[in-house]
Amino acid sequence: MLIVMKKDATQVEIDQVSQSVIDQGFEAHPMPGAQCTAICVLKNKGAVDANMFSNLPGVREVIRVTKPYKLASIETHPGPTVVEIRGEKIGGNNFTVMAGPCSVETEESMFRNADKLAGMGVKFFRAGAYKPRTGPYSFQGLGEEGLRILEKVRDRTGMGIVTEVMDVETLPLVAGSADILQVGTRNMSNTSLLKQLGKINKPVLLKRGMSASLEELLLAAEYILSGGNHNVMLCERGIRTFSNHSRNTLDVAAVPALRALTHLPIIVDPSHGVGIRDKVLPMARAGIAAGADGLMIEVHPNPADALSDGPQSLPFAPFSELMNQVGQIASVIGRTSGSSVQSI
Amino acid sequence: MLIVMKKDATQVEIDQVSQSVIDQGFEAHPMPGAQCTAICVLKNKGAVDANMFSNLPGVREVIRVTKPYKLASIETHPGPTVVEIRGEKIGGNNFTVMAGPCSVETEESMFRNADKLAGMGVKFFRAGAYKPRTGPYSFQGLGEEGLRILEKVRDRTGMGIVTEVMDVETLPLVAGSADILQVGTRNMSNTSLLKQLGKINKPVLLKRGMSASLEELLLAAEYILSGGNHNVMLCERGIRTFSNHSRNTLDVAAVPALRALTHLPIIVDPSHGVGIRDKVLPMARAGIAAGADGLMIEVHPNPADALSDGPQSLPFAPFSELMNQVGQIASVIGRTSGSSVQSI
Amino acid sequence: MLIVMKKDATQVEIDQVSQSVIDQGFEAHPMPGAQCTAICVLKNKGAVDANMFSNLPGVREVIRVTKPYKLASIETHPGPTVVEIRGEKIGGNNFTVMAGPCSVETEESMFRNADKLAGMGVKFFRAGAYKPRTGPYSFQGLGEEGLRILEKVRDRTGMGIVTEVMDVETLPLVAGSADILQVGTRNMSNTSLLKQLGKINKPVLLKRGMSASLEELLLAAEYILSGGNHNVMLCERGIRTFSNHSRNTLDVAAVPALRALTHLPIIVDPSHGVGIRDKVLPMARAGIAAGADGLMIEVHPNPADALSDGPQSLPFAPFSELMNQVGQIASVIGRTSGSSVQSI
């Protein structure tokens, strides 16, 4: 950590800051410069709280050099984390597609959808039994009944189940049915939920908050990792910007940026990222071209009948084209699907 | 609602959309224009889900005309909501200051702080017993012990207690101690928590999410209101933008904008809004000048010792100046403090 | 255009607005609804200025249905525009790479760079003779001397020259040397310059402003097109958002979004889009995967010696890998390079 003093800081102020650093158990190295003096803080074992020094008289700025997360950092775990679920591998050199409708709907509709997706080689079926909706008057999901249907889908097709968990109360229930617990963008900073997820042994797909920096995303992952659950996957699903041509701005560059910071698998969700069906295919291609470990795609047999998110759901035909094109692009950059290459 | 058809939409497509509108129980009025045909949807009682139509063949865009929230809307409750707590009124023609440290610290420090604030005429003491922190290694609050200290502060000074509730599990505990339950920016979209808050009889201060639109904020309020709890106050605390000179961008214009949309009281939090002590006073003045019903200010006897958010906490002297200046500005625009005008 | 009246608008106000529409030579069709009355404006030939009505008493909102640009719109020119320069085609089914250093440097360095790029099949050499720099103390470009060097590069290698024009004064000079005139992000809204570009017969590469909506970008193009110059290409080069892991946020989804709105060719500039060398390759792949008609890439034989933008310039080896990978991805989605497929 570097503490930059104001141009007109007095020697007394510089000495006080140095002493304050020493009082915390660190070493202080003042470096007088042409413009101002900076004090280098050494011997700190981990991240130091900048607030401890930024208030002291004469201090202009405190510059952090060490990352505030550890377990999520590539520096402490240089190789990629590979999450293994029902024999499928996510991360590393693999490439995974998770697909399904936004919400669990009728058993019949789910079976129809799942049978088709399984036939195209999809290994993970996504659908929400509990839905976080912006307003109280929107469909909130089938709840426990939805979980039962998802279990039947798994029994029937062999696909792993990805479904969202919204709160600590329903966590045991959802964890009992899901193979991957999805934390939605609205809950990325729900630290009470993150702490509980750290205590269970079930893979978590953590979606980036709409206005979260990558550091905040990695710190949210750190909540789970530090609890003991090491099977965390990150998901870029679009951020909120002024740009209004798509529902969110899919921050595709977050993929290589996260790759340089963390060992955790990175999934891209172009369906929520753009929110418009016509743009899902090109952005799915962009996500995999940028190096993502997988995609999460909303697919619905008849999007006009979807109970939620119809406008961004793909029918089967364009989804099949998507599987074909992203499979080819994956192979350009040397990736193979988590299990059955031929299926993509 | 208005359904705009594509320029090259066929008459068959137009007829299908019209029929689809009628099938939902509404009236459809096609309006052929020079550029394209638009279909006006009438007889809808409340908001209609745009998704039902935006997927149909030939549809270019669905334009919503009705607001999706009702109980929070000024249209259904034209006069201002005034929340009354321990004899103090928030909203209407009143002006309220809530002040205190970021986190509950030692009893001694809290008493010292609270005595001083009560002496300056502050009627609500704010401090967090449970703290939502970005990373797991930061101080997470004193928890239940902090609630006990806050109760003692109330007994000692008569000030109402504002403190954050982070999850459904601790809600009964926190609600037992607090006079106002604060929902933090990270939990604005935690709908599980919002639903529970709708079921209790305790005023809620709902902070705007970092990237929430005003409509989303009002829909979050609607979750609480529709549960039966009508004592909801909104809080602008800064949004996330590219502008990096302050911790967040305090969206001061949200105050008059919300005023035009809702009857709920509007509080401004300049401490989190800018995150830098030197800018709290001018932005507190700006907030009240823009028409806020109150301010929430972080005050600490010795900010350098604060366990969290020290850099944005005001010592007593500048806070006293703040009370003086905002009181004068409040009177310029015809507001009086919730109880004792002379104290501000 | 649709004029939505306030819920409590009087019949007199509704009549006044209708009359005002008629006075402008349009037809007015009032449509009374359950929540409010809307007045549909018909018979307008092009875009109508919303301001004319939004001020009238009782008006809540004016909703534009027609796009404000015409010549840039896909509705008036359904097929793709293909710009042909020195025998190379940009747009349509073609795929084009423009590459070179940020600034023109010494003749020797330019020759070394250009020879190599031409050898890799690059058909357009980019380099700035006039540089828009954020501050006055940064290197501002070689100016006219730089243009002479660029002409020699063209004579030597046969590559077309892409270089930035910064103002009306130097436009004749730059247009005399360049094959493609680049308008930088800082000048996208410099309407004086855009108007002059409309009067000359030279292809223009128009970069999106840092905070420009797609509509604003297309209106900037419309300035050039409406002057009579139809050879306009658009360039996505990153927008400004809160996301701070890259220099800008490359809005990859702008590619399919623009494709649905306009017939003009779309180029992606990942070098400025991310500003970090390691991310240029994955984002170049993402850009072409999303369907861009071409890429603009900063390449420098020795980035550490670059006079500007060194950190985002690629050395030859990774650029060669880029050419190889993007060529393969282009073929996945059925594109061929503008001239010589084999070279990519």
Place this chain on the structure above:
Amino acid sequence: MLIVMKKDATQVEIDQVSQSVIDQGFEAHPMPGAQCTAICVLKNKGAVDANMFSNLPGVREVIRVTKPYKLASIETHPGPTVVEIRGEKIGGNNFTVMAGPCSVETEESMFRNADKLAGMGVKFFRAGAYKPRTGPYSFQGLGEEGLRILEKVRDRTGMGIVTEVMDVETLPLVAGSADILQVGTRNMSNTSLLKQLGKINKPVLLKRGMSASLEELLLAAEYILSGGNHNVMLCERGIRTFSNHSRNTLDVAAVPALRALTHLPIIVDPSHGVGIRDKVLPMARAGIAAGADGLMIEVHPNPADALSDGPQSLPFAPFSELMNQVGQIASVIGRTSGSSVQSI
């Protein structure tokens, strides 16, 4: 400047970076830390270009400590700059209101407007003769004829004239008529224009770009200042963010933030900042409460007839109320109007 090396940087890499620093004529002080080594660059006279070092092998990050602007900095000119125009002072302890319509319209309309404003004590009349419009089909201003009308307004009322200059070609013409040259938000980065403005002796009101950081705004000012023109005023007029309830997000906190960085006067433009008439008054109050040196307000006798920006223009009655309220708030924070206190 501080050069932070990667965790795994070798001693050879550290030595090479140090040597590179020395080769540039600076001093290098390597500081080995627990996590990584940082190299402090000393003896640099001004800002050093980070690019020179950020490319070197083993370098993780280059952290700039010195600001890149000098003449605009409060460090080189601690007292406030006071611009004096026709006997009126802007900056320092003064408070100035500039008002008028968006565009120059008919002489009759301008006289009617100006007479009224002068009668209310306004000392500067604003109106655009040349208008930067987003699209080519909008009204582009009266041009030279508009300048003639503005001169007559000055002769008639004694008010100083503020009008926009859009390009170098019309600069002599506009400078011949104006008392203050306004640089619009779209031209903040038009460095060709800024350089010319540095060479003339006429006050400049420089508006912040829609997505400009404060550093970029100050560097734009530095272009003018470094040319020799020291009469520069800055203007906050709203930035572009996701928040869509107002036309732009007025970044009120930029006022105290700029105050801490620069000696130049700071004007707030709430009319463009919010773009909605009803919000102009509260945001004008917020701007002055935050400490602005003045306000720029759009006023029109009959906004519904305005040729541009009608929706954000105030009629006389609310403007009179604005003058009254902001005058009172100005006096709360110890400011007086630039000339005649009684008039406000």
